[in-house]
Every structure is written in C-alpha cells, then in structure tokens.
Amino acid sequence: MAGTEVERLIGLLARLPGLGPRSARRAALHLLKKREALLQPLTAALADADAKVKTCQVCGNFDSVDPCTICSDASREATICVVEDVAGLWAMERTGLYKGRYHVLGGVLSALDGVGPDDLGLDRLLDRVGRGEGSEVILAIGATVDGQTTAHYISDRLAVTGAKVSGLAQGVPVGGELDFLDDGTIGAALRARRPLA
Amino acid sequence: MAGTEVERLIGLLARLPGLGPRSARRAALHLLKKREALLQPLTAALADADAKVKTCQVCGNFDSVDPCTICSDASREATICVVEDVAGLWAMERTGLYKGRYHVLGGVLSALDGVGPDDLGLDRLLDRVGRGEGSEVILAIGATVDGQTTAHYISDRLAVTGAKVSGLAQGVPVGGELDFLDDGTIGAALRARRPLA
Numbered sequence: 001m002a003g004t005e006v007e008r009l010i011g012l013l014a015r016l017p018g019l020g021p022r023s024a025r026r027a028a029l030h031l032l033k034k035r036e037a038l039l040q041p042l043t044a045a046l047a048d049a050d051a052k053v054k055t056c057q058v059c060g061n062f063d064s065v066d067p068c069t070i071c072s073d074a075s076r077e078a079t080i081c082v083v084e085d086v087a088g089l090w091a092m093e094r095t096g097l098y099k100g101r102y103h104v105l106g107g108v109l110s111a112l113d114g115v116g117p118d119d120l121g122l123d124r125l126l127d128r129v130g131r132g133e134g135s136e137v138i139l140a141i142g143a144t145v146d147g148q149t150t151a152h153y154i155s156d157r158l159a160v161t162g163a164k165v166s167g168l169a170q171g172v173p174v175g176g177e178l179d180f181l182d183d184g185t186i187g188a189a190l191r192a193r194r195p196l197a
Numbered sequence: 198m199a200g201t202e203v204e205r206l207i208g209l210l211a212r213l214p215g216l217g218p219r220s221a222r223r224a225a226l227h228l229l230k231k232r233e234a235l236l237q238p239l240t241a242a243l244a245d246a247d248a249k250v251k252t253c254q255v256c257g258n259f260d261s262v263d264p265c266t267i268c269s270d271a272s273r274e275a276t277i278c279v280v281e282d283v284a285g286l287w288a289m290e291r292t293g294l295y296k297g298r299y300h301v302l303g304g305v306l307s308a309l310d311g312v313g314p315d316d317l318g319l320d321r322l323l324d325r326v327g328r329g330e331g332s333e334v335i336l337a338i339g340a341t342v343d344g345q346t347t348a349h350y351i352s353d354r355l356a357v358t359g360a361k362v363s364g365l366a367q368g369v370p371v372g373g374e375l376d377f378l379d380d381g382t383i384g385a386a387l388r389a390r391r392p393l394a
C-alpha cells in the first residue's frame with residue numbers, strides 16, 4: 001500500500017527496541033516528512049557510526065578509537081567496574097561519581113541462552129587485574145538471577161588475584177516509595193540498614 | 198563518553214516519535230551490536246526511501262511513483278476519502294473495506310500552528326471533485342476540536358460541487374468496554390443509537 005521502499009523502512013524500524021509496528025510507521029512518516037532535518041542526517045550518522053565505531057579490545061566499550069578514550073585516559077583510577085553491557089557503562093559514567101575503568105561482559109552467564117564463561121572475556125579481565133590495572137573490582141551487574149550467578153562466578157575467579165571485590169549496594173531507589181517496591185528490595189534494604197546517628 | 202559518532206546517532210534517534218533519550222540509547226546500542234543484520238540495512242533503506250519516495254501530486258500520498266499507485270489504479274471507485282495525513286490513509290487501506298481514492302490534507306486548520314485553508318490543498322480537492330473524480334467525499338478526520346473545525350470548513354467548501362459529503366460514524370470502538378470510554382464517546386454512541394431488530 002505504501003510502496004516497497006516505505007514498507008522495508010517500516011519493517012527495519014520496527015526491529016529497534018522500543019518501537020512496535022505502529023510506532024515504526026509513525027517514525028517512517030516522520031522521517032519522510034523531515035528529509036533534510038532528520039532522514040538525511042540520520043542516514044549519515046548511521047553510516048558514520050558503522051564506519052568509525054569500534055569495540056575496545058581492552059574493556060569492550062564502543063568508541064571511535066581502540067583502546068577507547070576511557071582505557072587510554074591515564075588519569076583514571078586503578079579500579080575496574082564490571083558491567084553487563086555498554087548501556088551499563090554509560091549509566092555509570094552519567095553518575096559522574098566513578099573515576100575508574102571498565103570491563104564490559106557483553107552478557108551474563110545463562111545456560112538457557114548458551115552463554116558460558118568464555119563468552120564474557122573473563123581471561124582478559126583476570127589478566128588486567130593481574131597486571132595491577134585494578135586493585136578493586138566493582139561488580140555492577142543487575143540483580144537478576146543470572147546476573148547474581150555471574151557476579152558470584154566472577155568473584156570466585158577473582159579470588160586468586162587478591163583484588164578487592166565489591167558489588168553495588170541493594171536498597172530503596174532514590175525517590176522510590178515503599179508502597180511501589182517489591183518485597184525483595186524492601187527486604188534487602190532492611191537487612192542492609194545503616195545507623196543514621 | 199561514548200564517542201561523538203554514537204552521541205550524534207543517539208541525538209538523532211531521540212528525535213523520532215516514540216523514542217525518548219533512554220530508548221534512543223538502547224536503539225543505538227542495538228544497532229551497533231547488529232551491524233550487518235540491522236544497522237547497514239537500515240542505512241540503505243533510509244537512503245533508498247529518500248531517493249525514491251515522492252509525494253503524489255494528486256492526493257498527497259507517499260509512493261515511489263507519482264501519481265501514486267492508488268491514484269493511477271483505474272479500478273478505484275469515484276469516492277475521495279479526506280485524511281489528515283498519510284498515516285490515516287494507511288489506516289483506511291488496512292481495513293480493506295475502502296476501495297476509493299484519497300486526499301491527504303497534511304494537517305488540520307489551526308490558528309495556533311498557523312495552518313490555514315491554503316496549506317491543505319483544498320483547491321486541488323475541489324478541482325478533482327469538479328472533474329467528477331469523487332461523487333462522494335468521506336471526511337475521515339480525527340474527532341479533535343481542530344479536526345472537526347476542518348471537517349466543517351471542507352464540507353462548506355464542497356457544498357458548491359453538489360458532491361455527497363459524509364463523515365465517519367462516532368461510537369463505541371470494536372472491543373471497547375464502556376467503563377474505559379470517555380463520556381463524549383458514550384454520548385455520541387447513544388445519540389447515534391440504531392435499532393437492532
């Protein structure tokens with residue numbers, strides 16, 4: 001009904017996370033209406049990202065240089081934060097509180113999805129810790145079953161290095177109301193309660 | 198933090214309807230992970246759509262040919278359905294019930310947005326009706342204040358042509374539960390009630 005080019009564009013847009021068939025149609029129309037302001041710049045940005053963005057061979061971050069700007073920044077502290085994917089790295093960077101380096105796992109251990117220890121680049125992580133690149137390893141992995149299994153496994157593997165291993169605190173999110181939180185989170189926050197005075 | 202190419206891509210993706218900053222980041226990461234399966238085909242599809250998709254000079258539809266496949270289809274009935282934008286045209290086509298032609302307004306009258314009668318291609322519509330391309334004009338415009346103002350205005354302008362002018366029925370959506378409907382819709386459905394036996 002809308003020409004094969006438009007149908008194909010809609011089909012590909014619908015494969016982006018967060019866009020269903022209806023929003024992909026809206027996005028395609030929006031692009032066709034704003035050719036110079038949006039469609040053409042987006043085409044160029046995609047081609048540019050494809051040509052220039054590489055995976056950092058040290059930490060797994062996406063950047064236009066390899067090693068990435070974080071890995072080659074000598075002022076970064078000797079701490080390695082282990083994140084599940086690049087989105088986690090970006091989230092940590094946004095806090096502005098973390099000044100160390102990263103290791104991007106690219107997933108978590110999952111028997112169901114066939115993800116084993118070899119897929120997470122742990123030898124690379126152990127090498128870096130062994131070379132003294134991280135005297136502390138912070139496991140910033142999601143509090144899911146697979147995530148926590150992965151954290152335990154990495155923590156075990158790191159034991160031989162003598163590095164300090166820590167995990168993010170669990171508790172009530174900032175701005176979170178108790179009534180909307182699940183029991184597990186409230187329980188974790190209660191067990192980890194801290195004195196206020 | 199993520200390289201200027203990635204930042205730029207995220208910024209452009211965030212301007213698509215339905216994607217905010219967070220989902221634009223997720224989409225960008227997804228694209229960078231699936232380069233051959235998604236990023237490259239999407240780049241090609243965008244370039245292709247930009248190069249080939251035109252606005253039909255007769256009805257305002259998007260298609261790779263001008264006049265569009267609907268306008269050049271001789272088997273289409275002599276009815277013109279007036280829609281606000283191409284999304285409305287697609288929605289009508291998806292029903293499979295409408296076999297006529299279209300006029301895409303490209304907007305609705307809006308003093309606030311500075312959209313006047315000249316912007317909606319109404320002279321083109323009146324010409325077509327005058328030439329007998331549509332003995333009936335169906336106004337399939339959204340039931341918003343601006344939409345209904347536009348429908349009244351078009352209906353007035355069409356009066357001189359002698360064409361039959363109709364509007365979509367208002368009522369309870371198929372599958373809609375009364376409890377979730379606004380009072381206006383229920384009121385309209387009540388006023389337009391029809392005998393069942």
